Amino acid sequence: MRLYATKNSTYSRRVRIALLEKGLVAEELERGAEARRSPEFLALNPYGRIPVLVDLDEAGGESVLWESTAILEYLEAKYPEPPLVPKLPTERGTMAMHVKLCDLEFAPHARTIQRPKRFDPPQAWDRPSFEPAKAAILRHLAILATQLEGRRYLVADRFTLADLVYVPFLHFHGLLELELPDSVAQWWQRLSRRPSVRATEPTF
Numbered sequence: 001m002r003l004y005a006t007k008n009s010t011y012s013r014r015v016r017i018a019l020l021e022k023g024l025v026a027e028e029l030e031r032g033a034e035a036r037r038s039p040e041f042l043a044l045n046p047y048g049r050i051p052v053l054v055d056l057d058e059a060g061g062e063s064v065l066w067e068s069t070a071i072l073e074y075l076e077a078k079y080p081e082p083p084l085v086p087k088l089p090t091e092r093g094t095m096a097m098h099v100k101l102c103d104l105e106f107a108p109h110a111r112t113i114q115r116p117k118r119f120d121p122p123q124a125w126d127r128p129s130f131e132p133a134k135a136a137i138l139r140h141l142a143i144l145a146t147q148l149e150g151r152r153y154l155v156a157d158r159f160t161l162a163d164l165v166y167v168p169f170l171h172f173h174g175l176l177e178l179e180l181p182d183s184v185a186q187w188w189q190r191l192s193r194r195p196s197v198r199a200t201e202p203t204f
């Protein structure tokens, strides 16, 4: 199995966490911004984005997958133990809802702020775009806080993909200058203590 990623990529971190949780080892190939524009990489993922996972398919050929949440679902289907997806249909539906909402209501807004703050000099920051992004994040966090009230994890009282997808973005709550609601802060403390989460911390 090969994972095209970088150590500091948020979406790739999701896959790196899932691999560790499942005790799987992939050959990790760093593909920074320039390498992602190469014809070789675009032949793998025409969108030029990481993560990309290459694995053997059922016919003995190679499957190439991109989109972090699709890769997470694939890993679960092919390597179901230990499970990162609950068994009950209602729990699965709830998990899928949270995964989707993370990508619709949290990750893109977090990225609007954290990407330039991490990678660009301050004079290049589009500061006016930060305010609506932060407002959208705060709105979402308030809803998430009610979902987490009295719970240790988002679904099924254990760590699932619903929690995992948030990790790389919540990691930057300090950089985003967010004050986390109590139930979210406690959840984040719990998540950040996991060995898979600690082992994949970005270097900046």
Ligand SMILES: N[C@@H](CCC(=O)N[C@@H](CS)C(=O)NCC(=O)O)C(=O)O
Residues within 6 Å of the ligand: 009, 010, 011, 012, 036, 047, 048, 049, 050, 051, 066, 067, 068, 069
């Ligand atoms: N929806 C994609 C987003 C992937 C993504 O945006 N990855 C970033 C790195 S964290 C990237 O490759 N950006 C380069 C680009 O968008 O051109 C996923 O979930 O995998």
